[in-house]
Amino acid sequence: MLSRTADHLYWLARYVERADFLARIVEATQRLATLPTNYSGTGTEWESALESSGAAAGFRETRGAAEEQSVVEYLTFAPDNPSSIRNCIELARTNARAVRTALTVEMWDAINGAWIELKRFEANNASRGFYDRRELSRFLDFVKKTSLDYDGSAYRTMLRNDAFWFSRLGLFIERADNTARILDVKYHVLLPENEAVGGSLDYFQWTAILRAVSALTAYHWVYRENVKPWLIADLLILKLEMPRSLIACYDNIVYFLDAIAKAYGKPGPSQKQAHAIMQRLESASTSEIFKMGLHEFLTEFVQDNDRLGHTISEQYLQY
Amino acid sequence: MGDGLFFDEMTLDDGNVRPVYGKIARWLEATPMELLSSRRAQAELLFRRMGITFAVYGEKDAGERLIPFDIIPRIMLRSEWTRLEAGLLQRVKALNAFLKDVYGAQEIIKSGKIPADLILNNPEFRPEMVGRPVPHDIYVQIAGIDIVRTGEDDFYVLEDNVRTPSGVSYMLENREVMMRLMPDLFAEHRVAPVENYPDVLLAALRSVAPHGEEQATIALLTPGRFNSAYYEHSFLADKLGVELVEGRDLFVESDKLYMRTTQGPRQVNVLYRRIDDKFLDPEVFHPDSVLGVPGLMRAYHAGNVTLANAVGTGVADDKAIYTYMPEIIAFYLGEKALLKNVPTWRCREPEALRHVLANLGDLVVKEVNGSGGYGMLVGPRATKAQIEAFAGKLAKDPNNFIAQPTLALSTTPTFFDTGIAPRHVDLRPFILTGTNGVRVVPGGLTRVALIENSLVVNSSQGGGTKDTWVVDDAIFERQQSFQSQSQSQSQGFQGQSQMQS
Numbered sequence: 001m002l003s004r005t006a007d008h009l010y011w012l013a014r015y016v017e018r019a020d021f022l023a024r025i026v027e028a029t030q031r032l033a034t035l036p037t038n039y040s041g042t043g044t045e046w047e048s049a050l051e052s053s054g055a056a057a058g059f060r061e062t063r064g065a066a067e068e069q070s071v072v073e074y075l076t077f078a079p080d081n082p083s084s085i086r087n088c089i090e091l092a093r094t095n096a097r098a099v100r101t102a103l104t105v106e107m108w109d110a111i112n113g114a115w116i117e118l119k120r121f122e123a124n125n126a127s128r129g130f131y132d133r134r135e136l137s138r139f140l141d142f143v144k145k146t147s148l149d150y151d152g153s154a155y156r157t158m159l160r161n162d163a164f165w166f167s168r169l170g171l172f173i174e175r176a177d178n179t180a181r182i183l184d185v186k187y188h189v190l191l192p193e194n195e196a197v198g199g200s201l202d203y204f205q206w207t208a209i210l211r212a213v214s215a216l217t218a219y220h221w222v223y224r225e226n227v228k229p230w231l232i233a234d235l236l237i238l239k240l241e242m243p244r245s246l247i248a249c250y251d252n253i254v255y256f257l258d259a260i261a262k263a264y265g266k267p268g269p270s271q272k273q274a275h276a277i278m279q280r281l282e283s284a285s286t287s288e289i290f291k292m293g294l295h296e297f298l299t300e301f302v303q304d305n306d307r308l309g310h311t312i313s314e315q316y317l318q319y
Numbered sequence: 320m321g322d323g324l325f326f327d328e329m330t331l332d333d334g335n336v337r338p339v340y341g342k343i344a345r346w347l348e349a350t351p352m353e354l355l356s357s358r359r360a361q362a363e364l365l366f367r368r369m370g371i372t373f374a375v376y377g378e379k380d381a382g383e384r385l386i387p388f389d390i391i392p393r394i395m396l397r398s399e400w401t402r403l404e405a406g407l408l409q410r411v412k413a414l415n416a417f418l419k420d421v422y423g424a425q426e427i428i429k430s431g432k433i434p435a436d437l438i439l440n441n442p443e444f445r446p447e448m449v450g451r452p453v454p455h456d457i458y459v460q461i462a463g464i465d466i467v468r469t470g471e472d473d474f475y476v477l478e479d480n481v482r483t484p485s486g487v488s489y490m491l492e493n494r495e496v497m498m499r500l501m502p503d504l505f506a507e508h509r510v511a512p513v514e515n516y517p518d519v520l521l522a523a524l525r526s527v528a529p530h531g532e533e534q535a536t537i538a539l540l541t542p543g544r545f546n547s548a549y550y551e552h553s554f555l556a557d558k559l560g561v562e563l564v565e566g567r568d569l570f571v572e573s574d575k576l577y578m579r580t581t582q583g584p585r586q587v588n589v590l591y592r593r594i595d596d597k598f599l600d601p602e603v604f605h606p607d608s609v610l611g612v613p614g615l616m617r618a619y620h621a622g623n624v625t626l627a628n629a630v631g632t633g634v635a636d637d638k639a640i641y642t643y644m645p646e647i648i649a650f651y652l653g654e655k656a657l658l659k660n661v662p663t664w665r666c667r668e669p670e671a672l673r674h675v676l677a678n679l680g681d682l683v684v685k686e687v688n689g690s691g692g693y694g695m696l697v698g699p700r701a702t703k704a705q706i707e708a709f710a711g712k713l714a715k716d717p718n719n720f721i722a723q724p725t726l727a728l729s730t731t732p733t734f735f736d737t738g739i740a741p742r743h744v745d746l747r748p749f750i751l752t753g754t755n756g757v758r759v760v761p762g763g764l765t766r767v768a769l770i771e772n773s774l775v776v777n778s779s780q781g782g783g784t785k786d787t788w789v790v791d792d793a794i795f796e797r798q799q800s801f802q803s804q805s806q807s808q809s810q811g812f813q814g815q816s817q818m819q820s
Contacts (some may be wrong), residue, residue, distance in 0.1 A: 045470050
């Protein structure tokens with residue numbers, strides 16, 4: 001297939017995944033921020049939201065204090081935030097339009113339909129002139145549904161060939177990055193020393209993390225225990241059955257890169273790097289990670305994941 | 320609906336409905352306006368969801384617009400179509416023969432049938448192509464020939480489009496939408512299918528691979544997503560099952576054309592290009608064009624890639640050459656032209672120019688190389704000031720213009736929220752040529768001038784489209800017998816439409 005087509009498919013999947021993640025971050029933060037201050041603890045939830053979504057620097061340059069309304073605006077509809085939800089959907093559609101021939105009708109329908117809906121939300125948002133939480137939650141639901149629609153239609157309708165594999169690679173590279181970021185922003189509340197017996201103040205912080213990666217129910221099914229910070233780290237880093245865990249992302253990344261290498265008759269540097277990262281995750285344990293330092297571990301992971309993204313580009317996607 | 324000045328394809332001047340529109344007339348009568356409105360809204364929604372949009376150059380919010388779609392189909396009898404078809408095939412054969420000659424022996428110039436300067440000084444003439452045969456001597460793989468109707472038996476060719484004619488995606492998508500929205504009406508008519516167009520196109524493109532390669536790799540070259548016809552490019556690539564490439568996806572090495580794939584370079588044998596000649600290869604044409612591929616013309620001349628359509632075909636669909644089409648058909652095929660040309664004054668000829676300048680108010684004046692309805696004067700609709708301004712332009716550069724009488728384009732019933740009203744239409748069938756012959760699917764794109772009294776059907780100028788149904792005569796012959804019974808109904812319809820108009 002054309003390198004450019006593969007590149008567009010890869011980024012299309014990344015942007016849809018990112019929009020979904022941003023919607024979840026906003027939603028989880030909103031929950032947290034509406035708690036009485038003595039429950040939520042820090043009072044810096046909106047700053048954390050900016051940090052996790054990688055938008056903190058841009059926000060500080062152009063906006064004032066990190067308050068709910070301004071942060072939500074920045075993460076959802078701001079045209080000047082390159083990673084606002086609005087821009088993610090816009091970019092996803094731009095990529096989709098550039099490779100319409102590589103999409104199934106259902107995929108195009110999902111992304112184009114979402115874009116049309118986005119325009120409507122955007123127009124309403126612009127004309128309303130005040131902050132409307134109910135409308136916001138409708139919007140966030142719409143964004144989450146968009147990723148389900150797109151992802152589902154891709155999964156159900158695409159031929160299992162390189163187009164599918166590159167699209168999946170984009171999704172899992174992005175997802176690994178998102179999961180690692182949210183963990184890293186909240187790593188301080190996940191440190192075991194912070195544990196208090198029973199209703200810890202941090203409880204709501206922890207559940208907010210789980211909500212942001214839609215893993216709150218999954219947590220209970222896996223551990224059948226109260227929410228405990230090291231188990232959250234375990235779930236989101238090392239549990240293969242958790243679809244957003246780092247190891248699950250890499251399980252997929254390795255699988256799809258190997259499929260590409262097999263179809264093309266030769267592996268390359270990206271296969272090598274992905275296998276190395278997977279091995280690191282497979283041999284890790286929570287106690288070892290905490291001993292090394294959760295923040296250090298995650299920083300290293302984000303860098304490795306980023307490097308792999310560049311290698312995939314160099315190996316397959318340049319045009 | 321006919322007002323006597325124009326031939327209406329549904330209703331005759333005496334109020335009788337032409338048999339071929341009998342079912343449509345009854346359907347229109349039986350269907351409440353609200354239902355038609357909602358059908359049209361549904362159609363629009365479908366088009367929007369499919370992303371069938373086009374861009375209009377020079378508009379501020381030129382991003383994406385829907386081309387308006389009219390839900391009342393345009394009906395044509397099989398017998399009418401068969402006559403048209405024969406004329407279309409003849410015309411395209413002659414155009415190919417003409418191009419082969421123009422870039423080869425130039426017999427037609429030597430014979431004195433066409434003035435040499437009209438060809439050799441034509442801005443669309445490509446000296447680079449002289450003495451460079453193209454694979455299988457086929458220049459025009461895809462032609463779009465615009466046909467207008469002025470009466471029961473009167474069809475004219477308005478213009479030939481043999482560069483990169485567009486619109487076929489609308490022909491195909493309009494049909495899909497009509498089948499979905501009006502299954503009953505559709506089934507009653509037994510409409511000849513057009514859905515095999517992509518297959519016929521693919522066969523034609525395969526057949527012209529430079530060396531008849533069995534597994535020829537075909538790609539469709541688009542200027543990119545900002546082009547007004549980008550939707551069509553992606554639609555066709557998809558239906559053909561070929562890669563949709565941009566210039567940056569391609570490169571030339573050792574006079575061979577390759578595309579950059581995830582598995583490394585892959586040779587391209589046939590390029591269905593939807594980019595104008597001048598942008599194809601910066602080494603030969605516009606040096607700063609980034610849409611094309613450096614070295615493409617080298618690969619082309621080396622016989623390693625077929626371009627569809629060939630480079631330099633524009634010299635044949637020029638509006639000045641158009642006037643010679645009857646001579647061209649006679650010269651190469653030894654036949655009389657089956658399709659009529661619109662009578663045309665060549666402003667380059669002093670006598671014609673005098674006539675045109677004296678009668679500007681009654682004429683349509685077009686630039687020889689213009690397209691898309693830009694830069695033309697429709698005399699009867701123009702203000703005095705517009706006519707005067709145009710006269711200045713014309714006198715300064717007469718070679719650049721031709722003039723035609725304002726044709727009494729036929730009208731067909733068209734749906735508006737305010738009611739059903741007649742609007743002018745034309746028809747663009749698409750004719751495909753390969754080594755396996757010349758073919759055309761029954762039908763084409765009907766374009767409709769939505770603005771009242773307007774004769775300009777271009778989508779960039781407020782034109783819309785309709786589905787075009789070619790139906791078997793037999794269905795209507797049977798029906799004619801009870802036509803008299805339905806007379807009162809037709810009358811009723813006539814009354815209704817007069818109130819509306």
